[in-house]
Amino acid sequence: MDRWKAGKRIGMVLIASAILMLAACGNSDKTSGTKTSDGLEKAKLVTNWFAQPEHGGNYAALKKGFYKEEGIDMTVEPGGPQISSTQIVASGKAEFGYTQAEDILIAREKGIPLVAIGAIFQKSPQVLISHKGAVKDFSDLAGKTVYTAPGSGYWEYIKKKYHLNVKDMAYTGSLSTFIDNKNSVTQGYATSEPFVLDQKGVKTNYLYIHDSGFETYANVIFTTEDVLKNKPKLVESFMKATVKGWNYYRDNSDEINPFLKEKNPDLSLDVMEYGAKTEKDLIFGGDAKEHGFGYMSKERWTKLQEELIDLGIIKKKEDVSKLYTTKYLGE
CATH class of the missing domain: 3.40.190.10 (Periplasmic binding protein-like II)
Structure with missing residues (x-):
């Protein structure tokens, strides 16, 4: 299996600055956020790779109609080697994306106001x-x-x-x-x-x-300050359906994995079964045991910021309360 995706995910530190600078100058034409004929609000999530168990909850929410129940006509767009979720969301072409916690910090230092709204993995895989x-x-x-x-x-x-x-x-x-x-x-x-x-x-x-000791959050779900300010109901509805989807995938991955395979035919059901089993505790363990799916803490964001400053990856401290919010996790 080609696992260049892992290199892309954890190699973003080197290229994130350039990508995000391009995003700031990118085309801001919006392709989502409008209403369908049946009154659903269009929205888009861009993941960080082709469909796989690491995205299982969002695809479960799509397959089971949880987004529609919340009034959203949702598109889940897979990432890939030539796709930057941070660029697409920052330019306004999608409302939501997946990235690493480090990239949120790098983006904000470049003046691009991304905000984490949930962390899929409590412990990075x-x-x-x-x-x-x-x-x-x-x-x-x-x-x-x-x-x-x-x-x-x-x-x-x-x-x-x-x-x-x-x-x-x-x-x-x-x-x-x-x-x-x-x-x-x-x-x-x-x-x-x-x-x-x-x-x-x-x-x-x-x-x-x-x-x-490098306790980053992996597969962070993020949006922008603009979306949080102007579409709080959309964010609330999106996260409600997403949390429901992930709880469903946890217990019913065998049902959803064939749907993932439709989206990514190169991935075998055996690999998906292994991935879904292995990721359970990484997603629902740790702080999620007490606080629920997607939880993020001030302590971990503060520690990650300090580590990136110590490594010279970023230079400025920022109030970490601006980096993330757990408001939409239904606590």
Whole structure:
């Protein structure tokens, strides 16, 4: 399976500034936000890759009609290597998108007022994968050949924290170089690569990036200050249906996965079954156990901001209450 998507997701630190600057100058013609003949309000969500279990709740809400129940004619547009959700939402061509928490901070420093309204993953599925028995702790990464997206914030954090001397290699999306080199480590997602490698007969261990101390939120659902100000009812309705969709997908992924496959034929049902099972605790564990799906805390946003400043990825502190809101999560 081509997993260049993981490189795109966690490599946004390097290219986000350029993309977001383009977004600020982009075409602001809006293609959503109008009413249909039956009175539904058109809206669009742009995800961060092709349809997959990491987007399962939104597709469940679409399939089960939860958005229509809330008065929304919803379009879920898949992302891809040439698609930037931040650019599309910032330019007004969609109301909602998926991105990483880091990109919200980078965008706001560039003057683009994106706001997180929910975090799908309480614990990021991003992992560092090693051959079975080769790595038990982050300190064991010393001396390894490590394939990551250049400039990834989490990797700069880990190298600095654990004082690692490693051979950095650019992740290309191919697993073949990792498979051939027993002393290598590759980035990936716990929801996919370990299963794919096991099917190839490659036994692995992996470390969650989150467990290093870099506790970012993954697959953050975001919008803009403008949408929050001018369409609060739309945001409320969208999030109500989205939360309902994710709770439905948690318990009924086998029903929804064939619908995901219709949207992404290259993804096998076996991989989706593994992904849906693996992601459950990452989404509904942690703070979500107490506060519900999508919860985000001031403490984690503050810590992430401080880490990005320490790494030189951003330079300015901002009141974190402007970065995110849990108002629309139905708490």
